[in-house]
Amino acid sequence: MTSEVCPVTTVDVLQRAAFIAPDVEAVVCGDERVTYAELGRRVAVIARALCSSGVEPRDHVAVCAGNGPRWVELFYAISSIGAVVVPVNTRFKADEVRYTLEQSKSRFLVTEPRVLSSDFASMLRDICPEIGTALPGPALPDLEQVVFTCDDDVPDGATGWTEFLKAADEVDASGGYTASPDDVALIQYTSGTTSRPKGVLLTHRSMCMDAYFSGTRMGLRLADRFHSVRPFFHVAGSTLSVLTSGQCVNTLVTMPRFEPGPALEIMERERCTHFSGNDTIALMLLNHPDRASRNLSLRGGWVAAAPAVIRRVIDDLGATEVVVGYGLSEAAPNVAQSSWHEDRELRISAAMLPEPGVEVRIWSLVGAGECGVGERGEIQVRGWSVMQGYFNQPEQTAKAFTEDGWLKTGDIGVMDDTRRITFVGRTKDLIRVGGENVAPAEIENMLHRHPLVKQAVVVGVPDARLGETPFAFVILNEGASAIESELEQWMKDRIAGFKLPRYFRIVDGFEDIGMTASSKIQKNKLREHASSLLEGAK
Template structure:
């Protein structure tokens, strides 16, 4: 089992051992471990000077960068809780996240990939032009902006924020770090569920660092590896399985602000990357690009959340011999099951994995709760151990629903156990679907459609897509006498939710009665999905326009 430690303790050890070695490489930036550590202490001093104390929540709305990593490490140093903000959020989603998480200080980029974050903040909290806190975000005391000109009255420039921290000495920072404990909350990860808005998963230092250490060991990571990950740092696949895997192993992490296939292939080749990771969509896009040439790559392994066909291609087409198969979810820090890099390829290809030391996994009948014996069928994957979340922030009912009475996390995923004790995930119990690795709850999109004045009822499902795994499909019933086109409804969604949630298929219907319904008059999503596949003529190789 991993030894419980704090992030600051691990960072200090790595800096002492590998201070001059490369820690992070991105477009136009290259940080050593000593530089990352120094910058994180400058930011930590700024946080302390701004009045942030242990347990306060600090939002980070930045793209993948060395600055994101340094800010994350800084929050951990002073005992603050990082709230990573999804940079794809629209205004309503951002407002919910910042308010529900009780964010007290927000560090954000002025703009990112053409998104005007400052303008979005003005829209949802006008008080940044006068004085914080405001009515919309009553807990938000300070906003720090990186870049940009003509800052709002209540917004502090990044330079001024760091300058304010200059008076905080090393002894004070060391004293703050010494007060942090491994079981303190390190990060609140917002993850989509069955409710209309995401839930904030509370993860501790021990949760995330322990998970990263176990993953690094199973992947066979060494300090000399160069690990390319395109996973967004605002996801646990980015924070735990990329940033912290790099930290606990001392290897160099490489990333990009967004997934550009040609640019990713160029980085893999130029930087001689030895490891990479991602879901099946990412690997298929890399292998399918016109500039792909396996002979120019230097990859030996990594991890993939992918099925047998894609795992086979990763080895045979991409030429990567030791990729591990991975399964997990945010509530488990996130990795639950992983194959070893030196497992027989057939086991890794077919997704047969083992839990980490000290983590228990069982298969239970989703209806009765009865345990399913190895080799005797499928059931819900349930998890108990040191990697399981502390709960959902300020959502006690949702937390109780996620756990069994004897302390097992209900994953909502279907799995099976082989006779030799390995597990594999085979499907999802929940209605939630994944678009290019992003979780989407149907209720999130349904509520956006329901807000349209012409819509009476909307039903949303995920349908297969050869490139993204799944995409959004929607069936909409209009109010009597109302008229609106499918293009107008899609445009409505585009303006109100992240692009990956926007329906790729949308059908206007006169009734849902032709689709089997439950006794409570609810549309059965599995029947609706089957209907959609026939209606839209979706095949195994269909790619949504």
């Protein structure tokens, strides 16, 4: 795969889009509407300001901002001059922000003073008091400059936005370095659902090509309108939303925070043709009381969800061309995806073809060697989409790869005789029930078929006799009522005995228990919560 297929640096993606369709809206968020021509102009100014401020190729520049045009501008500007974007999760607390800035060795930080309920200006003063006088400081010795995207109440040791942009006038161009395809474009910190976040090194090539193939398999066309609330600080946002929109020259419609009611209203008003979501996002849209009254224009999109949810996306949201994707941060992220033109039932089954040029194999969980057709094993990946490694963590990098260079995903899948793969679950999530491996996703998919169930999440809890047993947390549809024993009885007729959850708990939501900013349930926290409930019941 070469640049003859698609642009393979972020600067080429933006320049091509601005040349092809300068007047097409690139980003829409609230009252802000930015065309590709205007986006290109803004990026050029920011790039010059960065260079004038001392940012050099391969420097790490952290960005802490919510979804919107400013994040997109910074992403393109930083990467266009050969520097590396370090997205900061806007839901992080002080210790997590400090860890990200310290571990990434970021020299520069561009931040909004506040994102939703998080006061980052105050947080930074607590982390690094030197921001009030002069940087760097002992807490963050690599951090030399902080730029706020505002001009009010800027600490003496930081720079306001207007002052920062004035520096653009001091240089004629954005430096003399042109980013190359194999330069690192972004350090993506993993969501931390199982361990301390690790910084995934992703190149221009891996992100740009992944975005291109994802968009073409979604069936995105020039000037389509793509609604995505995926946080831009995750690869589902940076690669599969921002860059996919640039590669396919469509309009990215986003929101600072996902709320299903406003999202449906925006999708209707903006006549969005596609949307992006995981099972949590899709179910919240599907089960919202406003959904039936909305006149949506959806044609397709991509989701990572169970077949029962995908079928509802097609039938109830009208996204008849919706596709399914599987991936992980370490692979930029998409490894495999279905295509918009494929048979409906094939797409619903979530049997996906690897991206062109990406190799996938299913490796035995109980011994050496590849699995046969239909046998479950670990999904392993090799090719252009795979990360260079984890930043400054050689031991963790070595553990992530096999001796012959395959990325060990830690995910369970099967491959059919046409080389399509189906994601089954994660090795860490597998529940070992009396010697049987049980995938929580299988139980969750069955529960999602219950007419009263809005969302279900299953984890394993210790069991004195069986080793582990499934524990199901269930959210009911609005206005619905049921008791745990009714759910258990319904499931008994539909799932093998060893897969049947021994415990059911109806809950209102998961936010207080643990959910990441990308709307993923933190199953490690959920397991701890389930175990504490059982202990308290003794």
